[in-house]
Amino acid sequence: MPELHLEPIEQAMLEGEHGAAVGLGMRIICELAKTLGAERLIPITQAHIDGCLYHGQASLDFVLHLQKLQARVAVPTTLNVGSLNLLHPNLNRFAESTRSAMQQQMQAYTELGCEATWTCAPYQLPSQPKLGEQIAWAESNAIVYANSLLGARTNRYGDFTDICAAITARVPYVGLHLPEARRGQIVYDLSQVAHFFEDESAYAVLGHLIGQNCADQIPVLLGLPAQTNQDHFKAFGAAAASSGALAMFHAVGFTPEAPSLEAALQHQPAPQISLTPEAMRLARAELSTVKNGTRLDAISLGTPHYSLAEFQILLEYVAGQKVAVEFFVNTNRFVKSQLEAQGLLEPILQAGITLILDTCVYLAPIMAAEAKTVMTSSAKMAYYAPANLNMGVAFGSTFECVQSAIRGEVWHDPSLWA
Amino acid sequence: MTQVSGLDVLTGELIQLEGEVLPLEPLSFWGGVDSQTGQIIDARHKSYGICLTGKIVQMPFTKGSSSSTSVLLECMRVGTAPKAMILDRPDPIVVVAMLVGMELYGLRLPVLLANNAPK
Known part of the structure; x- marks a missing residue:
């Protein structure tokens, strides 16, 4: 195994000279670095923490331990969704003891100096990182989006690594932090399926399909329509990182690193797969566990968190109608304040739509206990809802979700995907 | 009982283990495993319903959620975790659960790299 070389300041941090919390963080970062074969660490400019979500006593124990050691983040640090809406912590069916543990865990992370952003779409906040950061x-x-659309560099970090990196401002210099590791490894030609992308839900379907297909390789998408926007990529990345292990x-x-196919491949050869309409239709069908016409109990959009632009489209579809x-x-x-500033919050609420802030419907028992079927435009929600919420799920476009909500049953536009 | 060996992810030493080996396709612990029972709850996973507790779980890498580290650590704390994990690559999602388990609770979860892992 290659040896890990530390700078003098990093060695001092490891030996506890910058406090016990930095020592603990550095111990974990260095041990991780050794397992990854890193020869050195690299400073980071910002962190995004997923560990604020409660998964049982262990997740709370760790942050309380850090707090006891007087840990503070050393770089600007945003927080992912928590388990609760902190402004209305009782709007769910958690037991009181669980709720208070969740609240304690979220609070503890803010006390370490993290910003109370509570979002899984930090790349749509003003603090988004820049190319090469x-x-x-x-x-x-968020990992997928940062690497692929912003050109910032992060590995697939998980709970605990995230906060240890924030406390020490260091990560192992391996993987996607290195330019050569960011090379595309498998090319997906979309020319046979280009027509599907007139329907926005095709982006999530494509993500679901490629996530399953590309293992842990970096895929290259060739032939996306010119009008593909950041919310389309958000849907694609979230889907692929749920059905697979995609990081970029x-x-x-x-x-930014792929102005051409040759640039994406760093001028090396790669296998090419032409996606077929059949594969896309099959992937789309896999995302639903219930049939058309099934009585619908709820709709959930915004996994990952909805943007202002997505709300504007939703309002066009709702067009003054009321959902059933x-x-x-x-x-x-942040998005809620944008909605307020543009006078869009009122029409949303009038249509009968409920905003869920700080958290996500698929994390917390927010929906009625007797709800059996939910429809969503998010492949990530569709992927996890059956296990997390023990509900049937229908996947469709935003338009199909709105139409289904008005009808009270699952509806898909028969003219699409034919 | 089967004998398996792999390289200790921390030391690089060759380690021999004995136990029931459970080969799995990539799995997300979050949304995929119930930490209270150790069972696979992802209905889309090929090994849906199987319990990981006490088994030597072998998979190439984890997929899905970055919250999987917390779920695996909670499995360790509750006592529903695998006996050991064998991976193709040193996946930080698993490695860090092992490291924090040692720091916080003094618990051990051997994580090995498969001898025959594809490069």
């Missing part, structure tokens, strides 16, 4: 992000969909993709013409089922949209406080 070395960062330590957790949250699978190249979309030729969109990814519970209709949730997950978003963050």
